[in-house]
Amino acid sequence: MVMAPHSDKAALPAAAARKRLGGAALLPPLLLALLLATMLYSVTVGRYEVGVREVLSILWSHVVPGAQSQASAIAATVVEQVRLPRILAAVLIGFGLAISGAALQGLFRNPLVDPGIIGVTAGAGFGGTLAILLGISGYGLLAIAFGFGIASVVVVKYLATVGGRTSLLMLVLAGVVVSAFFAAAISIAKLLADPFQKLPAITYWLMGSIASNDYGDVALLAVAIVPSAAVVYLLRYQINIMSLGEERAQALGTPIATVRWTILLASAFISAGVVATSGIIGWVGLVMPHVARAFVGADHGRVLPVAGLIGAIYLLLVDNVARTATTAEIPLGIITALIGVPVFAVILRRLHSHGGWRGD
Amino acid sequence: MAGGAVIEVEDLGVRRGGRLIIERCTIAVPRGGILAVLGANGVGKTTLLMTLTGVLKPEIGRLRVDGRTGYVPQLYDVAFSYSAMDIALMGRARHVGLFGAPRQRDYAIVRRYFRLMGIDDLEERTFNTLSGGQRQLVVIAQALASECDVLILDEPCAALDYKNQRIVIDLLARLSREHGLTVVFTTHAPQHAVEIASEVLLMYPAGPALGGAREDVLNAGNLSSLYDVPIGRADFVGSDRFTYAPLYGDGTEAAR
Numbered sequence: 001m002v003m004a005p006h007s008d009k010a011a012l013p014a015a016a017a018r019k020r021l022g023g024a025a026l027l028p029p030l031l032l033a034l035l036l037a038t039m040l041y042s043v044t045v046g047r048y049e050v051g052v053r054e055v056l057s058i059l060w061s062h063v064v065p066g067a068q069s070q071a072s073a074i075a076a077t078v079v080e081q082v083r084l085p086r087i088l089a090a091v092l093i094g095f096g097l098a099i100s101g102a103a104l105q106g107l108f109r110n111p112l113v114d115p116g117i118i119g120v121t122a123g124a125g126f127g128g129t130l131a132i133l134l135g136i137s138g139y140g141l142l143a144i145a146f147g148f149g150i151a152s153v154v155v156v157k158y159l160a161t162v163g164g165r166t167s168l169l170m171l172v173l174a175g176v177v178v179s180a181f182f183a184a185a186i187s188i189a190k191l192l193a194d195p196f197q198k199l200p201a202i203t204y205w206l207m208g209s210i211a212s213n214d215y216g217d218v219a220l221l222a223v224a225i226v227p228s229a230a231v232v233y234l235l236r237y238q239i240n241i242m243s244l245g246e247e248r249a250q251a252l253g254t255p256i257a258t259v260r261w262t263i264l265l266a267s268a269f270i271s272a273g274v275v276a277t278s279g280i281i282g283w284v285g286l287v288m289p290h291v292a293r294a295f296v297g298a299d300h301g302r303v304l305p306v307a308g309l310i311g312a313i314y315l316l317l318v319d320n321v322a323r324t325a326t327t328a329e330i331p332l333g334i335i336t337a338l339i340g341v342p343v344f345a346v347i348l349r350r351l352h353s354h355g356g357w358r359g360d
Numbered sequence: 361m362a363g364g365a366v367i368e369v370e371d372l373g374v375r376r377g378g379r380l381i382i383e384r385c386t387i388a389v390p391r392g393g394i395l396a397v398l399g400a401n402g403v404g405k406t407t408l409l410m411t412l413t414g415v416l417k418p419e420i421g422r423l424r425v426d427g428r429t430g431y432v433p434q435l436y437d438v439a440f441s442y443s444a445m446d447i448a449l450m451g452r453a454r455h456v457g458l459f460g461a462p463r464q465r466d467y468a469i470v471r472r473y474f475r476l477m478g479i480d481d482l483e484e485r486t487f488n489t490l491s492g493g494q495r496q497l498v499v500i501a502q503a504l505a506s507e508c509d510v511l512i513l514d515e516p517c518a519a520l521d522y523k524n525q526r527i528v529i530d531l532l533a534r535l536s537r538e539h540g541l542t543v544v545f546t547t548h549a550p551q552h553a554v555e556i557a558s559e560v561l562l563m564y565p566a567g568p569a570l571g572g573a574r575e576d577v578l579n580a581g582n583l584s585s586l587y588d589v590p591i592g593r594a595d596f597v598g599s600d601r602f603t604y605a606p607l608y609g610d611g612t613e614a615a616r
Contacts, residue, residue: 106440109438109439109440110439111439111440234458234459235458235459236461237450237453237456237460237461237462238453238458240442240446240449240450241450241453243438243439243440244436244438244450245436247410247415247433248431248433248436249453250415251410251413251415251429251431251433252431252450252451252453252454252502252506253453253454253506254453255458258458259458293440293441297441297442297443297446298440298441298442298443298446299442299443299446301461
């Protein structure tokens with residue numbers, strides 16, 4: 001190219017644009033503060049009364065060696081062993097599902113894509129069901145569910161690759177096939193399950209709940225979600241390009257196979273981790289990216305962190321409802337669906353009327 | 361062919377979906393030249409462009425493109441409401457690392473091309489809400505932002521009205537003349553080739569493609585066999601300008 005190197009004049013509109021985008025740049029720290037506040041508030045929510053001051057004192061006693069908590073031993077147990085792991089799990093799950101959903105929607109250039117599309121959710125769901133059926137719980141269940149989740153994305157990759165090439169359509173169809181297979185397998189497992197002990201356990205687990213999550217679950221969630229989300233975020237600009245379509249992305253110089261499989265694998269890790277620890281929680285990965293786009297536009301560099309933070313806050317609030325609305329625990333997946341479906345209907349109509357999405 | 365050729369295609373054959381789509385295609389384009397590719401629907405014009413960009417591999421013959429290519433696909437919508445700036449920034453893919461994102465310098469380069477094309481006011485508009493002509497210019501800016509040496513465009517004037525065709529065609533001529541860019545574009549309007557092309561490639565449904573300097577290749581006879589429709593040359597009275605247009609009905613022989 002023989003054109004002159006960029007002139008200094010470009011700096012002027014750049015500064016103006018920064019100013020205009022200032023709102024979008026301020027949003028992530030704002031949401032982070034909101035998330036921390038919501039987390040603190042959530043610890044105080046529940047049947048056993050614990051004040052914010054007590055919570056802070058309990059947490060402080062862990063951070064500062066030698067500091068004595070003024071709270072009672074029961075309060076400390078409630079905060080540390082019951083509520084905190086659950087809150088951390090809700091935050092990680094909401095964060096992970098929303099980021100995975102946003103990345104997959106970009107990759108498949110379809111805003112109606114959910115992390116379940118690549119078959120991982122159904123695969124991990126079957127793994128967990130199988131574990132319960134076989135009487136395996138704890139780390140055994142986690143391992144089997146996670147293993148089946150990852151295995152199903154490998155099967156999807158194998159089915160979708162014809163003659164060394166993979167089309168996005170084949171990926172979606174292979175995801176549908178694998179999901180359908182595992183859905184049938186889950187039905188068989190339910191049929192074989194002891195209807196008084198295991199069947200309720202399977203059904204409840206599949207509906208999605210983090211009621212029994214402990215620090216072991218939180219650790220698995222963190223290991224599955226944090227690195228995966230980081231990798232997805234690093235690929236933010238490549239996701240923008242991939243959303244133009246693979247041939248165009250290739251012509252622009254993007255290594256499409258690398259980007260695609262990295263994102264699919266990262267999403268598979270996130271989904272497998274979520275399902276293994278907490279069952280199937282739908283609609284978060286589908287809806288949260290839309291909420292984020294409404295705030296910051298389509299650029300994935302801005303959408304991914306905002307979607308993640310909104311997802312975390314959302315799931316935390318939903319879980320607060322799940323554990324306090326009635327005397328019995330409501331499965332999380334039921335509430336996310338009850339809220340997610342109508343919100344999604346509104347988004348669909350908005351998309352249609354604003355020309356924000358045009359299918360191919 | 362000339363030693364200074366930026367694009368050299370010799371006896372090229374490309375297969376797609378098991379079928380030989382392009383066969384025995386030969387053409388050379390010098391630096392700063394403009395190649396117009398003409399042919400009926402489905403003769404492999406887009407396939408040829410994808411081969412020039414390196415997305416498809418040539419199977420038969422030789423192909424050499426000097427320097428980086430920038431590709432402008434046919435007019436498209438995107439799935440998300442990206443701004444015009446977001447779209448044009450994607451052209452920086454080769455300069456931004458796999459895990460990177462565009463920096464200030466990338467924004468500056470895009471803005472430079474937006475100014476060059478007189479579309480700086482579109483920067484923050486939503487791409488999908490722009491008119492066809494505006495979208496075409498944004499995508500050309502995307503290709504230019506890759507700092508390419510060869511600009512490859514797939515039917516840049518299709519779906520555009522006369523005024524926008526004029527804008528795009530003038531822009532291509534200017535990029536070649538003032539910035540030394542080599543341009544390759546496909547079109548269904550021989551008029552575009554008459555106006556700005558230095559070389560022309562005619563692609564037939566079967567058999568070898570006919571390529572060469574515009575004066576040698578572009579004439580009523582070749583165009584008539586290319587489109588399988590009688591095509592005549594029309595000279596504008598009182599001017600040395602002319603065009604080619606299809607002739608329907610009676611009197612076709614006279615015009616030839």
